[in-house]
Amino acid sequence: MNEFNVTNALEESEGISLQELFKIIWNNIALILIVTMWVVVLGVVYTFSIVKPKYTANTSLIVQVNIEEAGTNEQSAIVIANNLIGTFKEFIISNTVVQSVKDEIPELANVSIASIKKSISITTTAQVLIFHISVVNESPELAQRIANTLVENAIEIANDETDPYVFLQNKLKIHDEALLPTAPSSPNKTLNIIISVILGGILALGIVFMKEFFTNKYKNVDELERHLNLRVMAAVPGTIKERKLVD
Numbered sequence: 001m002n003e004f005n006v007t008n009a010l011e012e013s014e015g016i017s018l019q020e021l022f023k024i025i026w027n028n029i030a031l032i033l034i035v036t037m038w039v040v041v042l043g044v045v046y047t048f049s050i051v052k053p054k055y056t057a058n059t060s061l062i063v064q065v066n067i068e069e070a071g072t073n074e075q076s077a078i079v080i081a082n083n084l085i086g087t088f089k090e091f092i093i094s095n096t097v098v099q100s101v102k103d104e105i106p107e108l109a110n111v112s113i114a115s116i117k118k119s120i121s122i123t124t125t126a127q128v129l130i131f132h133i134s135v136v137n138e139s140p141e142l143a144q145r146i147a148n149t150l151v152e153n154a155i156e157i158a159n160d161e162t163d164p165y166v167f168l169q170n171k172l173k174i175h176d177e178a179l180l181p182t183a184p185s186s187p188n189k190t191l192n193i194i195i196s197v198i199l200g201g202i203l204a205l206g207i208v209f210m211k212e213f214f215t216n217k218y219k220n221v222d223e224l225e226r227h228l229n230l231r232v233m234a235a236v237p238g239t240i241k242e243r244k245l246v247d
Helices: 003-014 018-027 029-050 074-092 095-104 113-118 140-158 189-214 221-228 240-246
Strands: 055-063 120-124 130-137 172-176
Touching: 018 029, 018 189, 029 189, 055 074, 055 140, 074 120, 074 130, 074 140, 095 113, 095 140, 113 120, 130 140, 140 172
Parallel strands: none
Antiparallel strands: 055 130, 055 172, 120 130
């Protein structure tokens, strides 16, 4: 193998250089900006015109154990209450409780129990006897009503004297009632626009590099020599600027 072939093999193994990468991007900057702009426009239209805003109503319950009724000390009562947190979380979103909310609110007549459950989220913190309930809905008034009705019905069903839940009875109390949401919780408009810019840039770069990958034209003498393993003796100027330099 001669010196030229060795040099060619080394260049082939190096792949595309950082300088060539920036050159490709710069030569296609108009295409990149146009594609990115259109993706951002679509993101803005979707965020502000298509997607419906949703509101979140928040309420909370506290678990408490009556020391005198339980016949135990304060520390034991706290342990019992902590152990009941998981049970209460499942009880609040049980079919029995959710169905009672559905029956009480006319707007939910045609909404499935599964959909109502999906709009409810419950969060707790270790060693804290308070758990927070959030309800998401397109209507702020309906979100508030569902949240408040949910906790009220859960307490009422747990304390029902005719068919009581012995381990849950008289151990739930409303900590905070749900207030009317004044601002939508989603979509996050700023985040959506930022994501649109990022996706637009990625898509634009993908299009540019795919275009470069599938092109069958040689852009300069170096590229021709590298791929054909030939040494170019002379080249005809291809642009007006190059021709003027020759003249």
